[in-house]
Amino acid sequence: MTIKEAQRQVDEWIHQYGVRYFSELTNMAILTEEVGELARVISRMYGDQSFKSGEKPNLGEEMADVLWVLICLANQTGIDLTKEFEKNMEKKTKRDSLRHIQNPKLKA
Numbered sequence: 001m002t003i004k005e006a007q008r009q010v011d012e013w014i015h016q017y018g019v020r021y022f023s024e025l026t027n028m029a030i031l032t033e034e035v036g037e038l039a040r041v042i043s044r045m046y047g048d049q050s051f052k053s054g055e056k057p058n059l060g061e062e063m064a065d066v067l068w069v070l071i072c073l074a075n076q077t078g079i080d081l082t083k084e085f086e087k088n089m090e091k092k093t094k095r096d097s098l099r100h101i102q103n104p105k106l107k108a
Helices: 003-017 024-046 059-077 081-096
Strands: none
Touching: 003 059, 003 081, 024 059, 059 081
16 A cells, blocks of 8 residues: 555545544644554563553554554645655655764664
């Protein structure tokens, strides 16, 4: 699935099942909540915390939740995520083409 297809699929789902998009501000709050849930799972999987009783290592599910809300925000604000991602990759490549390779902190 391409990013464009994901944006289309989310939009179709919203109009078929979700009635309408939540407001941009509500979706931003939901995105923040979902990122927090992702952080909780990562802290338990890779950090010093352990899972509480009943919690599960649902890392992929939490990442997908973040992606879903981000796509909602992109759709409702008219952002073509494919185009923006391509521009972002080009920017990072130009800016950082040698930066990380030359960083002694990243040498093994």
